[in-house]
Amino acid sequence: MANQAKTHKIKMMEEQLAKKLNRQVVGSLVGCVHCGMCDESCHYVLAFPDDHKMTPSYKADQVRKLFKANHDWTGSVFPWWVGADKVPLSDDDLETLKDIAFGTCTNCRRCTLSCPMGVDTATLNRIMRGLLSHVGVMPEGVRVVSKDQWEIGNQMGVLKEDYIDTIEWMSEELEEDLGHAEATIPMEKKGAKIMYCINPREVKYDPRTIKEAALIFWAAGEDWTMPDEGWDNTNFGLFSGDDGLGGACAKREYEKARELGVDKIVISECGHGFRSTRFEGVNWAGESEPVPMESSVMTMLNYVREGKIKVDPTKNPEKMTFHDSCNNARSGGFFEEPRELLNLVAMDFQEMYPNRAEGFCCTGGGGAMSMSEYTPRRLESAKIKADQIRATGAKVVVTSCHNCVDGLNDLIKHYKLDCEVKQLVNLVANALVLDEVEKPVEEVAVPEEITVKPVAEAEPLAGRKILVVDDEEDVRTFLITVFEDAGAEVISAADGNEAIAMAREHLPDLISLDLSMPGKDGVETFVELRSTAETEEIPVCVVTGHPEFRQVIYDRPVPPPEGYLGKPVDEDKLVAYASHILEHRNEKAN
Amino acid sequence: MHEVSPALHTAEVVHWIALVVMAIVYTMRIRWLLSFKLAKDKSAPGNPAQSNKERGARHSLFNVAMPWSMESTRNPKGFVFYLSFVLFHLGVVAGIILAFVSTIAPDFLRIPVVGWTVMTLIVGALLVSLYRIGRRTLRPLMRLISTPDDYFSLIMLTVWFAVGAATQAYLMGIWGVTNGVFQIVYLYLTSFFLLYVPFSKISHYLYYPFTRTYIGRALGHRGSYPVVRS
Numbered sequence: 047m048a049n050q051a052k053t054h055k056i057k058m059m060e061e062q063l064a065k066k067l068n069r070q071v072v073g074s075l076v077g078c079v080h081c082g083m084c085d086e087s088c089h090y091v092l093a094f095p096d097d098h099k100m101t102p103s104y105k106a107d108q109v110r111k112l113f114k115a116n117h118d119w120t121g122s123v124f125p126w127w128v129g130a131d132k133v134p135l136s137d138d139d140l141e142t143l144k145d146i147a148f149g150t151c152t153n154c155r156r157c158t159l160s161c162p163m164g165v166d167t168a169t170l171n172r173i174m175r176g177l178l179s180h181v182g183v184m185p186e187g188v189r190v191v192s193k194d195q196w197e198i199g200n201q202m203g204v205l206k207e208d209y210i211d212t213i214e215w216m217s218e219e220l221e222e223d224l225g226h227a228e229a230t231i232p233m234e235k236k237g238a239k240i241m242y243c244i245n246p247r248e249v250k251y252d253p254r255t256i257k258e259a260a261l262i263f264w265a266a267g268e269d270w271t272m273p274d275e276g277w278d279n280t281n282f283g284l285f286s287g288d289d290g291l292g293g294a295c296a297k298r299e300y301e302k303a304r305e306l307g308v309d310k311i312v313i314s315e316c317g318h319g320f321r322s323t324r325f326e327g328v329n330w331a332g333e334s335e336p337v338p339m340e341s342s343v344m345t346m347l348n349y350v351r352e353g354k355i356k357v358d359p360t361k362n363p364e365k366m367t368f369h370d371s372c373n374n375a376r377s378g379g380f381f382e383e384p385r386e387l388l389n390l391v392a393m394d395f396q397e398m399y400p401n402r403a404e405g406f407c408c409t410g411g412g413g414a415m416s417m418s419e420y421t422p423r424r425l426e427s428a429k430i431k432a433d434q435i436r437a438t439g440a441k442v443v444v445t446s447c448h449n450c451v452d453g454l455n456d457l458i459k460h461y462k463l464d465c466e467v468k469q470l471v472n473l474v475a476n477a478l479v480l481d482e483v484e485k486p487v488e489e490v491a492v493p494e495e496i497t498v499k500p501v502a503e504a505e506p507l508a509g510r511k512i513l514v515v516d517d518e519e520d521v522r523t524f525l526i527t528v529f530e531d532a533g534a535e536v537i538s539a540a541d542g543n544e545a546i547a548m549a550r551e552h553l554p555d556l557i558s559l560d561l562s563m564p565g566k567d568g569v570e571t572f573v574e575l576r577s578t579a580e581t582e583e584i585p586v587c588v589v590t591g592h593p594e595f596r597q598v599i600y601d602r603p604v605p606p607p608e609g610y611l612g613k614p615v616d617e618d619k620l621v622a623y624a625s626h627i628l629e630h631r632n633e634k635a636n
Numbered sequence: 637m638h639e640v641s642p643a644l645h646t647a648e649v650v651h652w653i654a655l656v657v658m659a660i661v662y663t664m665r666i667r668w669l670l671s672f673k674l675a676k677d678k679s680a681p682g683n684p685a686q687s688n689k690e691r692g693a694r695h696s697l698f699n700v701a702m703p704w705s706m707e708s709t710r711n712p713k714g715f716v717f718y719l720s721f722v723l724f725h726l727g728v729v730a731g732i733i734l735a736f737v738s739t740i741a742p743d744f745l746r747i748p749v750v751g752w753t754v755m756t757l758i759v760g761a762l763l764v765s766l767y768r769i770g771r772r773t774l775r776p777l778m779r780l781i782s783t784p785d786d787y788f789s790l791i792m793l794t795v796w797f798a799v800g801a802a803t804q805a806y807l808m809g810i811w812g813v814t815n816g817v818f819q820i821v822y823l824y825l826t827s828f829f830l831l832y833v834p835f836s837k838i839s840h841y842l843y844y845p846f847t848r849t850y851i852g853r854a855l856g857h858r859g860s861y862p863v864v865r866s
């Protein structure tokens with residue numbers, strides 16, 4: 047093995063490693079005594095007790111070996127003595143390393159707190175990810191997302207017009223809900239106090255959170271704006287280990303904040319977005335803070351503390367527990383404020399153990415949600431979190447992170463837990479007492495009683511024909527009922543072939559498509575619909591219980607679906623989505 | 637001055653030379669670590685209510701004396717391991733004292749309270765190191781992460797403790813140990829130990845203040861360390 051020549055990629059990795067070394071990193075590289083005490087702090091170890099390669103020090107040793115072989119005298123002179131002889135040599139070795147660095151560690155940093163030597167294994171694993179990414183060895187999902195973030199400016203490849211369209215949609219809805227002409231979402235407002243940056247997931251899958259945040263800002267009389275560029279608070283550089291990407295993403299936000307002349311950047315509830323924008327971004331970008339930055343949780347909490355908004359906790363009566371995002375809590379020191387806010391807006395909060403900086407990862411961290419090849423392993427490693435949640439008996443798991451929302455939803459489904467996931471923005475918006483709120487100074491008369499109109503009230507889908515495709519009868523029945531209640535004419539299919547035949551025959555206005563079906567699955571069906579002249583223009587809203595297929599479908603060489611919803615589906619959200627897709631379609635046609 | 641045989645005298649000289657070499661190599665090792673740039677966190681302190689670099693660093697540095705501060709030493713199994721860790725390291729200290737004091741003031745080690753304390757610690761550490769050999773060789777997890785250096789360092793320490801116990805018994809005139817060769821062997825072993833340590837994992841104690849301070853400062857700055865529990 048020792049005589050085998052190193053490949054070009056490995057030489058490049060070695061060169062790159064030299065650039066990543068600093069005193070803290072070297073300390074972690076030389077400090078490990080292989081005591082094994084970090085072992086049981088890792089959720090992968092707890093889920094796979096017989097697979098010892100899950101132990102944190104083994105993962106960190108992968109980069110440690112490279113370091114010892116190239117930078118440490120003992121490793122250079124007696125490599126076999128300190129394990130530096132087992133360095134990667136072939137491209138196959140790199141595939142193995144990829145599996146370790148991306149597939150067995152979410153960089154949650156929990157093991158760091160259990161290491162007597164203070165070895166920061168998560169940082170070492172991120173370095174290994176960075177070395178692999180540098181030579182193009184990474185999971186497909188990481189590659190696609192990184193590319194989107196480099197090229198399009200956000201990690202989900204949301205085009206500017208789609209982003210603006212979604213913000214306008216939410217703005218119109220807010221105005222309509224409140225019946226107040228001033229209740230809109232400001233865009234590109236120079237000199238505003240706050241620039242609000244969000245996670246692209248909110249645009250693509252959960253625009254409701256944008257509207258809720260806007261409602262809260264409006265209720266607080268805040269002077270805020272959303273930017274038209276640099277709005278993505280997430281940063282795949284944190285996950286891929288690419289500091290260049292990390293710096294570029296952070297700079298986009300910082301430069302926009304300077305351009306708009308805002309006083310503060312407020313980061314929507316996203317754990318890695320908070321960590322990347324608020325902390326790591328300035329280091330990657332090599333600059334100091336452009337303006338103060340804070341999590342929207344802090345902003346909302348201050349509104350309540352200062353009496354700018356009034357909340358009624360009885361509106362959130364269910365038993366709730368709180369999941370700490372690792373990036374917020376362990377790497378951001380942000381764990382008391384979400385609890386304080388939760389206690390102010392909800393009635394029944396039950397702590398889960400361990401928590402705060404010692405909490406377990408939701409297992410969707412470190413970009414794991416974008417790596418569908420590791421989904422089974424990820425879900426198995428989620429058992430400890432599922433057990434923790436189950437022990438609280440809570441009906442709602444609250445978290446301040448979009449990534450954790452997806453991770454937790456996945457594990458709730460997998461372990462059949464009887465609860466749902468919410469974010470603090472959902473709870474605060476729900477608990478808002480609007481008629482007691484002091485309105486903005488410049489505001490015109492406001493109706494006495496403000497109630498948010500139920501979306502389905504006016505049969506928003508009247509006159510539309512919708513094809514529901516789902517192999518599960520109860521889901522099909524549910525979707526049919528929701529669409530029919532909203533005024534639509536509904537036809538349905540139980541598999542891919544039937545769906546294609548019905549789409550050709552009936553040319554519906556919209557197709558609601560499940561992805562996981564026996565026989566021709568949703569992905570194949572989708573591609574065929576998009577590749578057939580009669581059906582290619584029919585808008586498709588994917589409704590699936592498999593978030594991991596998201597990437598698969600977006601990777602197809604056909605235009606992406608118009609909408610994407612995860613199961614279980616919220617009725618209002620489903621109708622709102624369908625209406626929006628159809629309206630958007632009309633606008634385009636006109 | 638105590639009377640020494642030529643063989644013991646040579647062992648003492650070698651021992652002191654080894655100590656000087658070790659000090660030189662350690663200095664080089666620290667200079668090497670310091671030659672890497674210290675990364676500065678440019679971000680503003682995390683949570684004003686909790687963020688404190690210095691407090692984080694201090695707490696982290698003394699983490700070794702606070703078994704409650706880490707989950708891995710807080711749970712019952714971990715706490716037993718922690719106790720064995722304490723005994724092991726106290727045994728190392730006793731062994732070092734034995735090596736040096738036996739060359740300059742052996743009578744001090746014959747004072748019963750001193751002698752028995754040193755003996756107890758060394759024998760205790762010997763038992764812990766035997767347990768550790770078993771743990772490292774029998775547990776598949778430990779085998780997976782262990783390098784030849786990890787095994788050798790542990791075996792070497794175990795032998796050192798064993799010979800140290802015999803040396804202390806000889807100095808105290810107990811257990812029928814009358815052979816002074818033990819002391820000579822012990823000094824040569826210590827010399828080898830001093831020369832080998834800077835190149836091995838045993839030099840972790842040299843890095844400990846650095847790694848602990850760095851992680852304590854980093855997480856203290858963010859506000860997540862010292863860990864808050866409820």
Ligand code: SF4
Pocket residue numbers: 087088089090101102105150151152153154155156157158167168171
């Ligand atoms: S960082 Fe988290 S996932 Fe990675 S090894 Fe440590 S505990 Fe496990």
Ligand code: SF4
Pocket residue numbers: 077078079080081082083084085102103160161162163164165167
């Ligand atoms: S990382 Fe720390 S706890 Fe884990 S084996 Fe190394 S020294 Fe021990």
